[in-house]
Amino acid sequence: MPVLEQLEVLPQAEVGFQSLSIILPVINETISLERTVEIVLRDARQAIVEILIVICNKTTPQALAIINKLVESYPHLVVVHSQSLPFLGGALREAFDLARGGHTALMASDLETNPDELVQMIAAAKSHPDAIIQASRWRKGGSFTGYSPLKLILNRIFQMFFSALYGVRLTDMTFGYRIYPTRVIQRIAWEELRHPFLLECLIKPLRLGTPVIEVTSVWTARIEGESQNTFFRNFVYFRTGIKTRFANRKSLLKPEVVL
Secondary structure, eight states: OOOOOOOOSSSOOOSSSEEEEEEOSSSSSHHHHHHHHHHHHHHGGGGEEEEEEEEEETTTTTHHHHHHHHHSSSSSEEEEEESSSSSSHHHHHHHHHHHOEEEEEOOOOOSSSOOGHHHHHHHHHHOOOSEEEEESSTTOOOOSSSSOOHHHHHHHHOOOOHHHHHHHOOOOOOOEEEEEEEEHHBBBOOOOOOTTHHHHHHHHHTTTTEEEEEEEOOEOOOOOOSOOOGGGGGHHHHHHHHHHHHSSSGEEEEEEOOO
């Protein structure tokens, strides 16, 4: 098994956990979006500096109506950004640069990232402010509900492959439910535009020396709308993972970042 180089290219934080930006891309979520915002504010409002909702030209009128309602209810907390780059990766890349909190939470607005778990992840981030906090469906106590058997088998293969490739003991490297130190994600040169970005935005920080701590997560399939990720596009994750593993580490940073 290869050993991941522990080169600390990115600087460590000078202070601990102070505030959190939450990123929520929205296409067709309504009830799920409203419920997600309700839960995170119920449990962690004191920690949250902003909820950054990212929309695009495919965001439905029904979803926009809920977003407008949330802006009216929380005018100084809910911020809406209309993305320029396409697809999920483009939405997240733009949101990363806009985040104002000392830490940034990556979530979904369809309840597939369980908002009840965010308070546990914030506690972990407070204890380990320099680390990425990764939710894992494969840790003991985690689970999948509504996941197809074929996708479940492939997901397990993906996790085992990437864990071995990077020489780490992580169990869920493709699940987009995380808390990051914001300074980390704002210094990296991102490339992916589609769903493989969810892998890229874990493995690039890993290669740059950012520790990752996993917490248990329970996953349940969305109750409304439909996924924008096609089945065969999942295989692109392999290309992303292999390319990043063998890339020059300095090339992973934005050109303006000074080491």
